[in-house]
Each structure stands twice: as structure tokens, then as C-alpha cells.
Amino acid sequence: MRKSEHGARRLEHIETVVREAGIKLTHQRLEIFRELAHTEEHPDAETIFRAVQRRMPTVSLDTVYRTLWMLRDLGLVTTLGLHGDSVRFDVNLHRHHHYVCVRCGAIHDFESMDLNGLHVPESVKELGSVVHAQVEVRGICARCQSVDAPPKKPRAKPGATRAPRAASPRRT
Amino acid sequence: MRKSEHGARRLEHIETVVREAGIKLTHQRLEIFRELAHTEEHPDAETIFRAVQRRMPTVSLDTVYRTLWMLRDLGLVTTLGLHGDSVRFDVNLHRHHHYVCVRCGAIHDFESMDLNGLHVPESVKELGSVVHAQVEVRGICARCQSVDAPPKKPRAKPGATRAPRAASPRRT
DNA sequence: TTCCTAGTTGCGGATAATTCGCAACTAGAC
DNA sequence: GTCTAGTTGCGAATTATCCGCAACTAGGAA
Numbered sequence: 001m002r003k004s005e006h007g008a009r010r011l012e013h014i015e016t017v018v019r020e021a022g023i024k025l026t027h028q029r030l031e032i033f034r035e036l037a038h039t040e041e042h043p044d045a046e047t048i049f050r051a052v053q054r055r056m057p058t059v060s061l062d063t064v065y066r067t068l069w070m071l072r073d074l075g076l077v078t079t080l081g082l083h084g085d086s087v088r089f090d091v092n093l094h095r096h097h098h099y100v101c102v103r104c105g106a107i108h109d110f111e112s113m114d115l116n117g118l119h120v121p122e123s124v125k126e127l128g129s130v131v132h133a134q135v136e137v138r139g140i141c142a143r144c145q146s147v148d149a150p151p152k153k154p155r156a157k158p159g160a161t162r163a164p165r166a167a168s169p170r171r172t
Numbered sequence: 173m174r175k176s177e178h179g180a181r182r183l184e185h186i187e188t189v190v191r192e193a194g195i196k197l198t199h200q201r202l203e204i205f206r207e208l209a210h211t212e213e214h215p216d217a218e219t220i221f222r223a224v225q226r227r228m229p230t231v232s233l234d235t236v237y238r239t240l241w242m243l244r245d246l247g248l249v250t251t252l253g254l255h256g257d258s259v260r261f262d263v264n265l266h267r268h269h270h271y272v273c274v275r276c277g278a279i280h281d282f283e284s285m286d287l288n289g290l291h292v293p294e295s296v297k298e299l300g301s302v303v304h305a306q307v308e309v310r311g312i313c314a315r316c317q318s319v320d321a322p323p324k325k326p327r328a329k330p331g332a333t334r335a336p337r338a339a340s341p342r343r344t
Numbered sequence: 345t346t347c348c349t350a351g352t353t354g355c356g357g358a359t360a361a362t363t364c365g366c367a368a369c370t371a372g373a374c
Numbered sequence: 375g376t377c378t379a380g381t382t383g384c385g386a387a388t389t390a391t392c393c394g395c396a397a398c399t400a401g402g403a404a
Contacts, residue, residue: 025400039263042260045258045391046258058353072261081259110296114293128271128314134308135305144300237363357392361390361391362390
């Protein structure tokens, strides 16, 4: 019962934060929250959509997307991997690590003896074989900190719940 | 001159491996290799395509993709992030790390005091602010090791240069 | 409770990245 | 030079995600 308790707490937290951001708690959002709060997976929008659809046959996939981006903007969920429009390739065969700018998507390699020596815990071996381990550091790159314009592909990804007149929690 | 030397060596390496795999060295492939060998970035297919197109106006984007997947299958390039069709969401707000199965794309969280304490080198600060650092471990998950079938989306991504009768380096 | 409106929703049609089927080529073995 | 398995470019799918819009609803005001 630990799991569902945990889920309940998580759900409560999501609702609180969303409410405090001045965003309306609609049925569909509530259902999506519930689904999210109870998963231990890393679902994609489609998966959540299908799950929610079982209880609420009329939701639209679009709403699921919108809700997820909103939650991401509030810091309640993260997106895995790079915020990806297209696949990026890496030709660097040397052991290295990545710095990813969460705003513009730029990726820089860096090396570090310390990090190369990092010790993957035994427990991971139960999950599967370990081929490769690397560190991913996220932040806002120097360039984005100076200029205030994402240099690449402004495809509604970073920021923006896509709400021209919507939500706007006026995040200070 | 260090850089281009490095590129030259890299190019040579790619050509050698590809040749030894019994794959034909066509003009377009050679150009793509050259482009890749000399980049210090993490380009996407489109970017490489445009670069190659300058020297060889007739290449097709499709060929670029095919070549890249081929190189990935040979281990000469890696794809960044999860091999991503769709965005995956993570509701886990606790500090954690990821185990990613390179075959089926499954992602598992794991925790580790050791890894939480990892020390991001000073040099990274020059790249930008550090918001978050986590470890990504790649391997083949237990499930994929037992059953021999990718449980999810067989969309030509993992493995397969998309070559029904092609290439087949007969990797032993 | 009822009313009112900013914020939302579902829809159907865009976009963009990536893949496919196929007929016309070409590298490289002989 | 010949021959063929392996490749290429093309144009048409696919798929994830987004956008505009008109019909709705949460939640504060009356």
C-alpha cells in the first residue's frame, strides 16, 4: 500500500500547485493528474491518453498534450531525453558527458576524469546489462543567458503552455 | 591544426570500419562521412544533409538518414537522448537516475547516494548554469535479454539499417 | 443560486521528421 | 567490360505534435 499512498500524495501535490498557479481544475485535467500520479513508468502522451480515455471516453489527445506541457512548465513533470524534435547524432567516440541547454537545446560535450570513474551501483545490474554510463547536466547555456532568444527551432517546445490568452500563472 | 587532423583520423576510421563490414563506399556516403568526421557538434540529419548538399546538390535526405542509421548500427555514431519517437514524461520529482534499455527503449529509475553526490567539474560552469545533473546508464534490460523480442514499437529504429536485402554486415 | 467570462476543450486540418516502395543506378568482384 | 547485389532519389505514406476555432465550463461576482 506504500505505492498508492505515494500516488495519493503526489496527486494532492499536483492539484495544489496547479490550483495555486490559478489554473482551472477541469475534469479532464483531474483525470490526467490521477493517471500520472499513479504511474511508476515514463509514459508518453499517447499512453496517458489511452488510460484516461477508459474512464472518460471523450478526452482528446490534444488536451493530454496541453496538460502535460502545462505540468512541465510548472515543474511537476520532466520530459525525458532532449526535448526532441529530431534525432541528434554524436560522432564523439571518446568517453564523454553532455551539457544540455534546456532553453535552446544546444548540446556540448565535456570530459571529466572524476565522472568517468563514476560507480554504477550493484542494484542496477538487476535491471540489465550495463554498456555505458554517462552524465547529463542540464542548465541554461551561456549564450542563452546573454542574448534572450532561443537560437534554434522555436517550435512551441520550451516554455509556453501554448496559451496566448490562457493560464499565465504570472510566474514571478 | 589539431582539429582537422583529428577529423582526418576519424574519417579514416569510419571508412575502414564500413569497408570491412562489406558495405559499399559510394560517393554520397563518403561525403556524409567527411561531414561527420569534421563536426564537433551534434547535428541532426537535416543539418548534415544541408552541408553535404552544398558539395553534392543531388543527395537526398533519405540517403543521409539511411547512412546515419547504418553508422549507428556499426557503432560509429550514437544517437543522443532516448531513441525517440515520442516524448516520455517523468513524474518522479525525487533525485534519481535512469537506466535505458537500448533495445526496447524501456526506462527505469534508480537511486544512488553515490551518484547523487557526483561532482560536476568547474569547467562545465563555463558552458552555462547547472540546474540538474543525472546519470544515464545504457544497456540491454533483463527482459530483452530473456525474450528476444522488442516489446515496443518496432518502428525501424533499433537495429536494421532498413535493409531487407541490404548491407547485413553479418555482425558476429 | 445564477450569471459571466477567461480559460478550456474537442475537432479537423496543418507541420515536420522519418520511413517506405520502387525503378533507375553503380561499386566492386570476376 | 560485365554483372548483380546493394544503393540512390523520388514522391507518397506515417506518426507525433500543433494550431485555429467555435462550443463549453470552472469558479468568482452579484
